[in-house]
Amino acid sequence: xxxxxxxxxxxxxxxxxxxxxxxxxxxxxxxxxxxxxxxxxxxxxxxxxxxxxxxxxxxxxxxxxxxxxxxxxxxxxxxxxxxxxxxxxxxxxxxxxxxxxxxxxxxxxxxxxxxxxxxxxxxxxxxxxxxxxxxxxxxxxxxxxxxxxxxxxxxxxxxxxxxxxxxxxxxxxxxxxxxxxxxxxxxxxxxxxxxxxxxxxxxxxxxxxxxxxxxxxxxxxxxxxxxxxxxxxxxxxxxxxxxxxxxxxxxxxxxxxxxxxxxxxxxxxxxxxxxxxxxxxxxxxxxxxxxxxxxxxxxxxxxxxxxxxxxxxxxxxxxxxxxxxxxxxxxxxxxxxxxxxxxxxxxxxxxxxxxxxxxxxxxxxxxxxxxxxxxxxxxxxxxxxxxxxxxxxxxxxxxxxxxxxxxxxxxxxxxxxxxxxxxxxxxxxxxxxxxxxxxxxxxxxxxxxxxxxxxxxxxxxxxxxxxxxxxxxxxxxxxxxxxxxxxxxxxxxxxxxxxxxxxxxxxxxxxxxxxxxxxxxxxxxxxxxxxxxxxxxxxxxxxxxxxxxxxxxxxxxxxxxxxxxxxxxxxxxxxxxxxxxxxxxxxxxxxxxxxxxxxxxxxxxxxxxxxxxxxxxxxxxxxxxxxxxxxxxxxxxxxxxxxxxxxxxxxxxxxxxxxxxxxxxxxxxxxxxxxxxxxxxxxxxxxxxxxxxxxxxxxxxxxxxxxxxxxxxxxxxxxxxxxxx
Numbered sequence: 001x002x003x004x005x006x007x008x009x010x011x012x013x014x015x016x017x018x019x020x021x022x023x024x025x026x027x028x029x030x031x032x033x034x035x036x037x038x039x040x041x042x043x044x045x046x047x048x049x050x051x052x053x054x055x056x057x058x059x060x061x062x063x064x065x066x067x068x069x070x071x072x073x074x075x076x077x078x079x080x081x082x083x084x085x086x087x088x089x090x091x092x093x094x095x096x097x098x099x100x101x102x103x104x105x106x107x108x109x110x111x112x113x114x115x116x117x118x119x120x121x122x123x124x125x126x127x128x129x130x131x132x133x134x135x136x137x138x139x140x141x142x143x144x145x146x147x148x149x150x151x152x153x154x155x156x157x158x159x160x161x162x163x164x165x166x167x168x169x170x171x172x173x174x175x176x177x178x179x180x181x182x183x184x185x186x187x188x189x190x191x192x193x194x195x196x197x198x199x200x201x202x203x204x205x206x207x208x209x210x211x212x213x214x215x216x217x218x219x220x221x222x223x224x225x226x227x228x229x230x231x232x233x234x235x236x237x238x239x240x241x242x243x244x245x246x247x248x249x250x251x252x253x254x255x256x257x258x259x260x261x262x263x264x265x266x267x268x269x270x271x272x273x274x275x276x277x278x279x280x281x282x283x284x285x286x287x288x289x290x291x292x293x294x295x296x297x298x299x300x301x302x303x304x305x306x307x308x309x310x311x312x313x314x315x316x317x318x319x320x321x322x323x324x325x326x327x328x329x330x331x332x333x334x335x336x337x338x339x340x341x342x343x344x345x346x347x348x349x350x351x352x353x354x355x356x357x358x359x360x361x362x363x364x365x366x367x368x369x370x371x372x373x374x375x376x377x378x379x380x381x382x383x384x385x386x387x388x389x390x391x392x393x394x395x396x397x398x399x400x401x402x403x404x405x406x407x408x409x410x411x412x413x414x415x416x417x418x419x420x421x422x423x424x425x426x427x428x429x430x431x432x433x434x435x436x437x438x439x440x441x442x443x444x445x446x447x448x449x450x451x452x453x454x455x456x457x458x459x460x461x462x463x464x465x466x467x468x469x470x471x472x473x474x475x476x477x478x479x480x481x482x483x484x485x486x487x488x489x490x491x492x493x494x495x496x497x498x499x500x501x502x503x504x505x506x507x508x509x510x511x512x513x514x515x516x517x518x519x520x521x522x523x524x525x526x527x528x529x530x531x532x533x534x535x536x537x538x539x540x541x542x543x544x545x546x547x548x549x550x551x552x553x554x555x556x557x558x559x560x561x562x563x564x565x566x567x568x569x570x571x572x573x574x575x576x577x578x579x580x581x582x583x584x585x586x587x588x589x590x591x592x593x594x595x596x597x598x599x600x601x602x603x604x605x606x607x608x609x610x611x612x613x614x615x616x617x618x619x620x621x622x623x624x625x626x627x628x629x630x631x632x633x634x635x636x637x638x639x640x641x642x643x644x645x646x647x648x649x650x651x652x653x654x655x656x657x658x659x660x661x662x663x664x665x666x667x668x669x670x671x672x673x674x675x676x677x678x679x680x681x682x683x684x685x686x687x688x689x690x691x692x693x694x695x696x697x698x699x700x701x702x703x704x705x706x707x708x709x710x711x712x713x714x715x716x717x718x719x720x721x722x723x724x725x
Contacts, residue, residue: 042068042627042634043526043571044084046518047147049425049467052121053302053352055367055417058427058465058477059153060516060530060567064146067170070636070675072687072718073140074185074193074214076100079640080671080689081140083623085148086528086567087589089616089642092698092712094280094705096191096216096225098253099137104150105512105534106563106593106617107162109699111135114162114485116154119249120169122288122306123373126344128158129407129437129457130377130489135282135312135344136251139212139229141183141195144170151512151534152479155413155431155463156367161483161512161534169231172199172208180725187718190217190224206235219713220258222273227253245290252283252310254391260321260708262659270695270711274321277337279391280705284310284344298356305349312342313393314704315385320658321708339383339395345376363419370412377405379489382444402442405489409435409457423469429481431461437486445497453492453503459484474519484509490703491540492555499542502556510535510560516567527570534563541649542601551604559598561614565591580630586622593617600649612651616699618643618666635674642667647700660700660707667696683722690715 044064049057062085066073071080075097078090082102091101091109103109111133117124125132147166149157157164173179178200185193192215199208209232216225231249238244259275288306295301317325317337328335352369382400386392415429439453463481470476485508492501516530541558544551571585593614599606625638644666646652655662673687693715701707 042070042636044569047149049417050354050365053300053354053367053369054153054156055354055365055415055427055429056149056153057417057425058467058479060150060477060514060518060528061153062148064148066140066143066146070634070673070685070687072187072671072673072689073143074183074187074718074720075191075216076137076140077671077689078102079623079669080638080673081146083625083636083638083640084569084571084585084587086530086569086587087565087591087621089618089621090698091616093701093710094255094257096189096218096227097140097193097214098225098227098255100134104162105532105565106561106591106614107534107536108616110701112162112165114160116158116160116162116164118157118164118166119286120247120288121166121290121302121304122247122286123158123348123350124284124286124308126284126308126312126342127346127375127377127405127407127489128373129375129409129435129486130405131312131342131344132160132485132488135310136249136284136286136308138167138169138231138249138251139193139195139210139214139227141193141212142169142197142210142229142231143167150514150532151483152463152465152481152514154481154483154512155429155461156369156415159431159433159459159461159482159484161485161508161510161536163512169233170197170199170208171233172201172206174201174206176200177202181723183720183722185718185720188716189219189713190215191716191718192216193720204237206237208233218256218258219716220271220273220711222256222258222276225253225255227251241294243292245292247286247288247290249286250284252281254279254281256391257316257705259325260659260706260710262321262657263655263662263709265321265659266695266697266709266711270697270714275317275325277325277334277389278316279314280316281313281391282310283313284308300354302352303350307348308344308346310344312344314340315391315393316706318706320660320706322658334387334389336387336396337385338381339385339393340381341379341383341393343378345378346373347375348373365417366414367417368412368414370410372410373408375405375407377407377489379403379405379441398444399442400444401493403451403489403493404440405437406440407435407437407486409433411435415463425467427465427479429463429465431463433457433459433461433484439489439492443494446494450500453501455487455492455505455507457486457507459507459509470517470519473521474517476517478515480511480513482509482511487540494555495553499553499555500545502554505540505555506538506557508536508538508540510537523573523576525570525572528567529569530567532563532565532567536561536563539595539598541598543599543606544601544604553601558600559610560596561593561598562596563591563593563614563617565589581628583627584625585627586624588620588622588624590620591617592619595649598649602650607650609649609651612649613646615646615648615702616664618645618664632677633674635672638671638673640669640671642698645699648702658707659709662700664697664700667694667698669694669696681724685720685722686718688715688717689713 107114197210257278258273383395411433413431461482465479518528620643
């Protein structure tokens with residue numbers, strides 16, 4: 001009884017005291033207190049072991065926070081955006097921020113087509129079997145994060161040798177019914193870029209959309225480009241476990257292509273042009289519907305139905321750099337140009353399920369997926385275009401090639417991650433892809449019966465990954481995964497009556513192997529070092545075949561290649577305080593890429609190229625920088641070095657007279673970028689790219705946009721303002 005009365009007395013006293021204090025507070029004016037924090041971290045993160053419906057544990061992955069980068073994002077400057085991802089080879093080829101052309105581990109960077117490229121999980125490769133280039137390229141102002149997973153996770157999302165890149169767009173501010181963002185950039189060479197977005201939430205509905213437009217005169221003469229993009233995202237929250245999202249994105253640009261240069265032209269004036277009537281235009285739409293269902297605390301389902309529709313158009317006066325595009329003295333007019341049009345009709349349905357379960361004392365996570373796609377690519381080439389100087393796709397007469405490349409595929413994948421201990425996981429996986437491709441149509445210089453070609457795709461692939469946590473902040477990881485790349489449209493189209501296509505072509509097949517360690521030592525050092533090997537078999541090319549005393553070129557599998565290398569990243573924090581920090585970083589790779597058991601047509605004979613270096617694979621790629629931040633200001637000084645590389649499988653050293661072959665010299669480039677947060681909702685950015693004005697080029701392309709030297713940009717500046725209301 002006493003204990004009860006004592007407790008009651010204490011409770012009553014507390015209530016009475018609280019009431020008195022509340023009454024007294026009514027007449028008390030509290031002083032305003034402002035707490036200021038500064039966000040200075042620009043480090044690259046990694047994806048969690050379980051990411052949405054994917055198993056990532058045991059792989060090498062990176063996440064770039066684009067919205068906080070002090071970088072030239074309006075022009076999608078690859079060496080700045082991907083600065084802290086070792087081994088990324090950036091190919092500068094076509095204008096002011098029109099495309100992202102990157103590769104890793106000795107692969108081909110052309111429009112990032114060795115990657116499975118996605119936007120918010122939606123495949124945006126134009127045609128995975130026909131032409132896997134990513135012509136749809138969202139403005140980097142719209143991107144929140146770039147997620148990259150290397151090829152050892154390929155079984156889950158595809159089978160590309162390069163791995164997966166996912167552009168995660170910005171989303172609506174769900175605390176408000178309406179918000180507005182604008183980012184406007186001006187810069188050298190006539191750069192004007194404007195990005196404007198709105199978003200918000202009302203009840204169960206969330207919306208976000210943007211409009212972007214960019215114009216640039218280009219670093220080189222006759223290199224003007226105009227780009228525009230639109231996007232809308234509408235989401236409906238069905239209940240707390242289920243939501244439906246609808247997206248529609250569009251990207252289009254027109255680029256006036258200045259043409260290739262010879263080496264002598266480049267050294268005399270890298271800004272000059274050899275063409276003023278060449279134009280290139282992709283126009284791509286990507287609609288999608290996403291259904292997400294958290295079935296239970298242990299089971300998650302994701303279903304994406306998407307499409308990619310549009311065209312890739314060009315009108316150009318073809319030829320090497322030493323073939324002048326001049327007025328014909330006989331007619332006093334320009335010569336006719338060549339028109340090429342690709343139409344894409346790609347449809348994909350991808351259903352994924354992730355489930356947590358336990359067997360005995362072992363925790364497990366299984367991720368399974370099934371993907372179906374149906375692609376219809378219509379390629380029209382060698383149309384006789386006008387002799388005008390404007391962007392005009394009209395032709396006279398019939399097409400020289402009028403082809404269809406229809407593909408259909410269904411793929412099933414499953415991977416199971418087993419927690420052998422709390423620190424040690426193993427993830428075996430399997431993927432099986434079955435499909436076919438039919439090529440039909442008309443080629444003016446070939447017998448119609450030689451054109452139809454059917455390629456069957458019956459490809460099983462295996463993989464396994466493992467990870468061991470050394471400490472809370474350090475891990476060892478290793479994995480091997482088979483990869484493949486279907487025969488592309490361009491690989492089986494004979495170029496003339498002297499060429500034929502092998503009817504029994506094999507898809508490229510091989511594997512990715514990696515072994516690495518990553519972690520953090522206190523708050524002083526972050527590191528990631530990886531040893532890797534990429535085996536790439538059944539490469540495509542041309543050989544000479546003699547039949548009944550007559551030589552002809554056969555488009556077929558020519559041999560194999562491998563790339564061995566090491567990727568190293570380290571960032572050391574020299575100084576840190578609540579209001580400032582200074583760090584230095586190095587993002588470096590060493591690669592050795594060689595042909596194996598390979599031969600190639602050279603004139604009228606086949607030459608053994610075994611042991612030759614694979615083209616466009618520099619041994620060293622190193623980006624190093626100094627990051628500094630103080631209160632509302634942060635900046636980065638960066639030096640990028642790329643070693644020399646060969647431009648062709650024959651490893652030609654001395655440049656040819658037309659610039660098509662020869663060594664690509666090593667180069668180094670300095671950049672400086674900074675950002676200042678004037679107010680919480682207003683950020684100013686400024687930068688100078690290549691401020692020492694080094695004249696360089698990154699590649700001599702073997703096909704589009706034309707063999708020869710393509711100058712990269714010299715010194716240029718940019719200033720941008722980012723306002724959120």
